[in-house]
Amino acid sequence: DAKTTQPPSMDCAEGRAANLPCNHSTISGNEYVYWYRQIHSQGPQYIIHGLKNNETNEMASLIITEDRKSSTLILPHATLRDTAVYYCIATNTGNQFYFGTGTSLTVIP
């Protein structure tokens, strides 16, 4: 897996968009970018993944730069329940993830 770098913490006002960056400058061509989040002491929850195109689902949007060296997870309207640790993972195996330290997102009322 390519190494990913994320800011350790971020704050976001409730109702605003949360933009969580991830750097994966050594990503290889066949590595996907996955995002998971973990709410305190629960199992990580899948959010979204992509290879090179931008992706959107009911939870979030994933924007991957054209050179694929970085990506941004966007939660369009953050709620208090989105407070969690968010992990960005670059992998071509899908079955052995390196989670790193993630970004602790706090949504502020």
Added chain:
Amino acid sequence: KAGVTQTPRYLIKTRGQQVTLSCSPISGHRSVSWYQQTPGQGLQFLFEYFSETQRNKGNFPGRFSGRQFSNSRSEMNVSTLELGDSALYLCASSLGGTGVYGYTFGSGTRLTVV
């Protein structure tokens, strides 16, 4: 459909004992992976089983072992428990195979070694 089920949810063991944790994957998922999460080391990969065979292994001592049954259910065993084995143990399942599939995680087993 039912999610990934881990049992028990909480466990307290004494140093030197052994423990077995259980994981039932999502129906149809053939790959089961195990992770250890501690405050100091974060989420660390233990091993992955696919079709009853260990396919990948992380950097953990031999005291940590696992197996997978023909119905894809998996168990992990830790022998000669140490205080440092206190952690949240997470199981995750995926379709497996040769593609890149995301995981679905269980809620974990919280192991405390005293």
